[in-house]
Amino acid sequence: MTDELLPCPSWCMDHHEPDPNYDADGGAHYSSELQVLLTLADDYFEGAVSVQANAGDQDGKRDTNIELTAPGEVWTRLTATEARQLAEHLIVVADLVDPQVAQH
Numbered sequence: 001m002t003d004e005l006l007p008c009p010s011w012c013m014d015h016h017e018p019d020p021n022y023d024a025d026g027g028a029h030y031s032s033e034l035q036v037l038l039t040l041a042d043d044y045f046e047g048a049v050s051v052q053a054n055a056g057d058q059d060g061k062r063d064t065n066i067e068l069t070a071p072g073e074v075w076t077r078l079t080a081t082e083a084r085q086l087a088e089h090l091i092v093v094a095d096l097v098d099p100q101v102a103q104h
């Protein structure tokens with residue numbers, strides 16, 4: 001185990017202590033999970049889309065990312081910049097199909 005552990009990020013809601021079986025492991029940190037329940041569900045798409053920040057510490061270095069998960073065990077990891085770009089794109093296409101809300 002590394003001698004010094006990094007402090008929890010301010011958003012850490014679910015803290016995982018370092019695994020004693022791995023010397024380099026410095027623990028992991030997870031934010032609360034934000035979900036949108038999908039209403040256009042069918043057998044494949046039933047469920048929710050969720051986002052969660054997580055950080056894994058190893059050898060005194062932190063790898064932070066945003067995990068985006070969709071039904072069907074589909075998930076990927078984004079940087080903060082990519083997450084902001086995705087959010088902007090979601091607003092653009094939402095305004096295309098629902099222009100009444102776009103009057104701002």
Ligand SMILES: [Zn+2]
Pocket residue numbers: 007008009012013014015016028029030
């Ligand atoms: Zn933590």
